[in-house]
Amino acid sequence: LPAPPAAEARAALARRWLAAYGPATVEDLKWWTGWTLTDTRRAVAATDAVEVTLDDGTTGLALPDDLGPVPEPEPWAALLPALDPTAMGWKARDWYLDAEHVPQLFDRSGNIGPTVWWNGRIIGGWAQRPDGEIVWRLLTGDGGGEAADAVTAEAARLAAWVGPVRITPRFRTPLERELSGRR
Known part of the structure; x- marks a missing residue:
């Protein structure tokens, strides 16, 4: 197949x-793609995206069919792997990650390690020890006992799912190294 024109692609x-990932900012898309600001703005203009006000008061973009209200989900926990696109989709991360946790959860090149999520926010990290045990640590008290119970259940579910497979992220973070016991 012939390659589409660059602007169309x-x-x-x-x-x-x-x-x-929307709603998000032009800067988020520029960071994620590595495009110039001009190319990013042209691409966004071709999507018919509309400007929206984000929770922090900044201007973001959303697709026209993505403007309706979103119902509040039930409380949920997740253990996501290193480099998961959920955590790597935006340049600005303050709305789901406390800045003081970045040094523990990211390596020196900006790669995120395994993370613990509670209701749309990163609240900790996890690792797998050489014996297969899934271990985790909360870096914030968000969610209290309900979050800890849900994370415990998710860790057990993950351990059962991976079985005898051992997970060692290619990009090791300080918290993952500490929890796994592998330096």
């Missing part, structure tokens, strides 16, 4: 990115 990628 950028617009298609921007549309898919906004569908997955």
Whole structure:
């Protein structure tokens, strides 16, 4: 198949990115793609994205069919792997990650390690020890006992799912190294 024109390809990628990560800022998309600001703005314009006000008061972008209210989900916990796109999709992360936890959860190149999530926020990290045990640590008290109970259940579910497989992230973070016992 012939390659589509670059502008058309950028617009298609921007549309898919906004569908997955929107609402978000132009700066987030520019960071994620590595495009110039001009190329990013042109791609966004071709998506028919609309400006929206984000929770922090800044201007973001959303696709026109993604403007309706979102119902509040039930409380949930997740243990996501290193480099998961959920955590790597935005340049600005303050809305789901406390800045003081960045040194423990990211390596020196900016790669995120395994994370513990509670209701849409990163609240800790996890690792797998050489014997297969899934261990985790909360870095914040968000969610209290309900969060800890849900994370315990998720860790057990993950351990059962991976079985005898051992997980060692290629990009090791300080917290993952400490928890795993592998330096």
